[in-house]
Amino acid sequence: xxxxxxxxxxxxxxxxxxxxxxxxxxxxxxxxxxxxxxxxxxxxxxxxxxxxxxxxxxxxxxxxxxxxxxxxxxxxxxxxxxxxxxxxxxxxxxxxxxxxxxxxxxxxxxxxxxxxxxxxxxxxxxxxxxxxxxxxxxxxxxxxxxxxxxxxxxxxxxxxxxxxxxxxxxxxxxxxxxxxxxxxxxxxxxxxxxxxxxxxxxx
Amino acid sequence: xxxxxxxxxxxxxxxxxxxxxxxxxxxxxxxxxxxxxxxxxxxxxxxxxxxxxxxxxxxxxxxxxxxxxxxxxxxxxxxxxxxxxxxxxxxxxxxxxxxxxxxxxxxxxxxxxxxxxxxxxxxxxxxxxxxxxxxxxxxxxxxxxxxxxxxxxxxxxxxxxxxxxxxxxxxxxxxxxxxxxxxxxxxxxxxxxxxxxxxxxxx
Amino acid sequence: xxxxxxxxxxxxxxxxxxxxxxxxxxxxxxxxxxxxxxxxxxxxxxxxxxxxxxxxxxxxxxxxxxxxxxxxxxxxxxxxxxxxxxxxxxxxxxxxxxxxxxxxxxxxxxxxxxxxxxxxxxxxxxxxxxxxxxxxxxxxxxxxxxxxxxxxxxxxxxxxxxxxxxxxxxxxxxxxxxxxxxxxxxxxxxxxxxxxxxxxxxx
Numbered sequence: 227x228x229x230x231x232x233x234x235x236x237x238x239x240x241x242x243x244x245x246x247x248x249x250x251x252x253x254x255x256x257x258x259x260x261x262x263x264x265x266x267x268x269x270x271x272x273x274x275x276x277x278x279x280x281x282x283x284x285x286x287x288x289x290x291x292x293x294x295x296x297x298x299x300x301x302x303x304x305x306x307x308x309x310x311x312x313x314x315x316x317x318x319x320x321x322x323x324x325x326x327x328x329x330x331x332x333x334x335x336x337x338x339x340x341x342x343x344x345x346x347x348x349x350x351x352x353x354x355x356x357x358x359x360x361x362x363x364x365x366x367x368x369x370x371x372x373x374x375x376x377x378x379x380x381x382x383x384x385x386x387x388x389x390x391x392x393x394x395x396x397x398x399x400x401x402x403x404x405x406x407x408x409x410x411x412x413x414x415x416x417x418x419x420x421x422x423x424x425x426x427x428x429x
Numbered sequence: 430x431x432x433x434x435x436x437x438x439x440x441x442x443x444x445x446x447x448x449x450x451x452x453x454x455x456x457x458x459x460x461x462x463x464x465x466x467x468x469x470x471x472x473x474x475x476x477x478x479x480x481x482x483x484x485x486x487x488x489x490x491x492x493x494x495x496x497x498x499x500x501x502x503x504x505x506x507x508x509x510x511x512x513x514x515x516x517x518x519x520x521x522x523x524x525x526x527x528x529x530x531x532x533x534x535x536x537x538x539x540x541x542x543x544x545x546x547x548x549x550x551x552x553x554x555x556x557x558x559x560x561x562x563x564x565x566x567x568x569x570x571x572x573x574x575x576x577x578x579x580x581x582x583x584x585x586x587x588x589x590x591x592x593x594x595x596x597x598x599x600x601x602x603x604x605x606x607x608x609x610x611x612x613x614x615x616x617x618x619x620x621x622x623x624x625x626x627x628x629x630x631x632x
Numbered sequence: 633x634x635x636x637x638x639x640x641x642x643x644x645x646x647x648x649x650x651x652x653x654x655x656x657x658x659x660x661x662x663x664x665x666x667x668x669x670x671x672x673x674x675x676x677x678x679x680x681x682x683x684x685x686x687x688x689x690x691x692x693x694x695x696x697x698x699x700x701x702x703x704x705x706x707x708x709x710x711x712x713x714x715x716x717x718x719x720x721x722x723x724x725x726x727x728x729x730x731x732x733x734x735x736x737x738x739x740x741x742x743x744x745x746x747x748x749x750x751x752x753x754x755x756x757x758x759x760x761x762x763x764x765x766x767x768x769x770x771x772x773x774x775x776x777x778x779x780x781x782x783x784x785x786x787x788x789x790x791x792x793x794x795x796x797x798x799x800x801x802x803x804x805x806x807x808x809x810x811x812x813x814x815x816x817x818x819x820x821x822x823x824x825x826x827x828x829x830x831x832x833x834x835x
Contacts, residue, residue: 250780255787259759259779270681275473277482279683284753347487353462361569366767368776370571373462374453381458478676480685550690556665564772573774576665577656584661 227402228336231409232269233292235329239359240265240296241303242322245315246367248304260366261297262290268330268358272351276341320420323360323372328412331356331383332390332405345391352387353380356412378419386412430605431539434612435472436495438532442562443468443499444506445525448518449570451507463569464500465493471533471561472540475554479544523623526563526575531615534559534586535593535608548594555590556583559615581622589615633808634742637815638675639698641735645765646671646702647709648728651721652773654710666772667703668696674736674764678757682747726826729766729778734818737762737789738796738811751797758793759786762818784825792818 243264244257252260266283273281283289307315334355338348357373357380364371373379390408393399399407446467447460455463469486476484486492510518537558541551560576560583567574576582593611596602602610649670650663658666672689679687689695713721740761744754763779763786770777779785796814799805805813 247780251783252780253783253787255790256779256783256785259786274477274680275482275484275487277484279681280749281681281683284681284749284756287752290756343483343487346490350487350493365568365771366777366780368780371569373459374450374455374569374571377454377456377459379456379459380462381456384458477680478685478687478690480687546686546690549693553690553696568771574772576662577653577658577772577774580657580659580662582662583665584659587661 227405228333231329231405232333233289235326235333236265236289236293237296238322238329239268239326239363240293241300242319242326242360243363244297244300244304245307245319245322246363246369248308248315250367254298254301257301258294258297260363261300262293263366264359264363265293265296265326266290266359267362268334268355268360271358272334272338272355275351275354276338276343278341317420320372321417324413324416324420327356327360327379327383327416328386328409330359331387331412332408335387335390335408336394336401336405339391339395345395348391349384349387352390353383356383356387376419378415382412382415382419385415430608431536434532434608435536436492438529438536439468439492439496440499441525441532442471442529442566443496444503445522445529445563446566447500447503447507448510448522448525449566449572451511451518453570457501457504460504461497461500463566464503465496466569467562467566468496468499468529469493469562470565471537471558471563474561475537475541475558478554478557479541479546481544520623523575524620527616527619527623529562530559530582530586530619531589531612533562534590534615535611538590538593538611539597539604539608542594542598548598551594552587552590555593556586559586559590579622581618585615585618585622588618633811634739637735637811638739639695641732641739642671642695642699643702644728644735645674645732645769646699647706648725648732648766649769650703650706650710651713651725651728652769652775654714654721656773660704660707663707664700664703666769667706668699669772670765670769671699671702671732672696672765673768674740674761674766677764678740678744678761681757681760682744682749684747723826726778727823730819730822730826733762733766733785733789733822734792734815736765737793737818738814741793741796741814742800742807742811745797745801751801754797755790755793758796759789762789762793782825784821788818788821788825791821 240261243261247257247260270281307318331352335348335352338351361371361373386408389411390404393404394401443464446464450460450463473484510521534555538551538555541554564574589611592614593607596607597604646667649667653663653666676687713724737758741754741758744757767777792814795817796810799810800807
């Protein structure tokens, strides 16, 4: 289940990377590279912070293969989206990013707990895993990072990862159940933020 | 004393991160995230280069707590500054950044020496610790990194870290005395640079 | 021979870094810093991914010394170029970058093989080594990364590193011969791309 959630997050983040550079004069492999970097970026930073070497996608090439396949397969989808209104295109990026953020914030926290770190470290590493790939994607694409533009972004990852850790470590729910609740919280916060331009008290 | 200097640097860099994104439509936690990343970024890069894992702020959550508290506490200060002239606001960022640069350049060099590396490595790691957090802050905030805009920036860190290492390793001064002299040199070089737009022969 | 190729790549990437910031109001040491970071950035990322600590340029200060010397020596060259047409200047950056990309894609793959990783990991780490320094350089300089602007960039590194690994591991050619062929392939693909604005089917 954890494995499946990580692979699903890998797929949606790879798609978000391809969307982010769709307007560039990149060749196919360039676009795939950005998709792959987006998909594995957050987990790579988490692994480096915790000292897990070699990083997960070198230790097990499955993730790199899935990210590459997802990026390649998304190119025709992205092309189709580009024929629609620009609006729908941007929404596609936001939704793929929200799904990746939710899945990686929770799986990142879960993996950190499994390595024996405490709940606070797990929450921080969940946030890092969730937001890391998207930040790298946006810097590469020359876009203002979503985390700098949108309300309820890092906050959504914080809320979901914290709830997940509390449910699993304190309440004692099975990891899968706690994880689904955590993912649902991040997703619903992000999507509410996207749809209503919901704002916390702005700085 | 080293501990105190690191915590002080953490505080001023966290403040600089909040100032850097004050004009953004970020929610409070988004601004705190940028402050925290700025505060721990330089030491994180140093630790990764040297192979110290898990990184210092995961091994000891005190730094993360101090950075978070400083970022939170600085939000009202930053709001107050924003009511003043823009000029004063930018100066606040430059001064907080200068203080962080000075403190982290010297403490970064000191920590590297304590790990048993030689003086040349300590100087390089001091520079990396001093400039790293600010570069990440400015990339996230979509600003041209200060290190790319200002004279006497990396140069100030180089001069201060070199003097500190010479005074401690070659001359044999006590670490605290050598450190204070090094911090004072970085600070005075940076502030002179800021005030007089002092220039080395420009490239 | 591997050592020589790494040092040559270090030199050309250091030069590319100085060129990239030549228009900035940086002092000399600021420009040298960017050159050095460009020269050692790709190998640093590779080492971190694979778990080789401390990173190569801390373990052996020779690389840092060569990068610093090359950056310093290139400042008069860059000044001379700046007196010519802007066009020639940009071409200098592209050519230095192409040489660095070719040398580091192959040496990065070779070093990864020597550490005992398989051919697929070697190809990926070759690409990372080849493109990493240039991406950091362009982000620091506030330029759109070359890898985001140019066709046949990551693709050239992929092609060359793959051919090199096949020739050395599968065909069994001596490493030096396989390496020269790989470097030649990356270089000729990149230079053809630069000269003819050759394009793969754009996304």
